[in-house]
Structures are given as C-alpha cells and as structure tokens.
Amino acid sequence: MALLLIVSCYCSACSGAAGFWQSYRPDLISDSRSDQGPFGGTRWIQWTSTTPEVFGETAVIAFATRKGWVCSKPKTVSSDEVSGWLYMHEPVFPLVFGKSDPHTKDMKRHITGSAVVIACDSGWIRVDPGTAASSTAYGYILLNNDRSKMAVYHYWGE
Secondary structure, three states, X not given: OHHHHHHHHHHHHHHOOOHHHHHOOHHHEEEEEEEEOOOEEEEEEEEEOOOOOOOOHHHHHHHHHHOOOXXXXXXXXXXXXXXXXXXXXXXXXXXXXXXOOOOOOOOEOOOOOOEEEEEEEEEEEEEXXXXXXXXXXXXEEEEXXXXXXXXXXXXXXX
C-alpha cells in the first residue's frame, strides 16, 4: 500500500512538471509533446488562435505564477534571432538551458518572426548527467508578435 502511494505521488509530480499548462486554453492547443521519465523529462505545448491578442503577457504570467512558476520580465527577440533557432534545418526553441544550445532537437517551434520570451523558474531542477551539477529547470513561454500563437517549453532532470 505504501509503495502504491509513493508511485502515485511520484507520477503526479512527473505530470506536474509543467503538465498544468494542458489546462490553459485547452481548446487552442495545436500541438504538444511530453516525455516524462524517472530521471527527467521534456514538455512543450503550442497554442494557436486565428484571433490576435489572445495570449497576453499579463494573463500567461499570472497563470504561471498561480501554478508556482516565478517569471522574469518578458524579453523581445528579433525576427533574425528567431529565424536562427534551428536544429538540422528544423525550427526549434534553443533556450532550454538558458542559452543557445544544440541539445534542443525535440523542442519543436511553430512561432516565426519577432517574439517575446518569458523565462520562469519552475521550481524544478536540471542535472548535468556528466558532472551531476544541478541548476534551475527554467520553463519558457514564447509569444509571437501579434499574440495569436504561444508555446511553453520545459526540460527538467537529467
């Protein structure tokens, strides 16, 4: 019985590593990927609307904050910078580790043009498997210029 309780709590914790974003505007989710394992995981979710100004910075930051994420000030990135976010010629989101990183082939990106990036401390950690050094597992919110598209990216653990 105790083992069942531990496994149940652990599984909810895994799905909670940004899983709460599934409840944000679920009718507008256009694509997603979640790979949650016992030692780490990745998750990205993309939303699309035909109407501009659906995904406002204030509203998404408030939602993230209610779920325990601590978000920094939004940062605008140029169209040139976004167009350079590629892995093997495919558009990706490269800031999983807080800097441009080639290990982001699984972080699919559908937003093009200038955008806004909001980095949030998710309360989770990331561990470098080679050195065991830990760091904050940031979650990133990406909004396109007219706020008709949004994406969230999160990588945690090893």
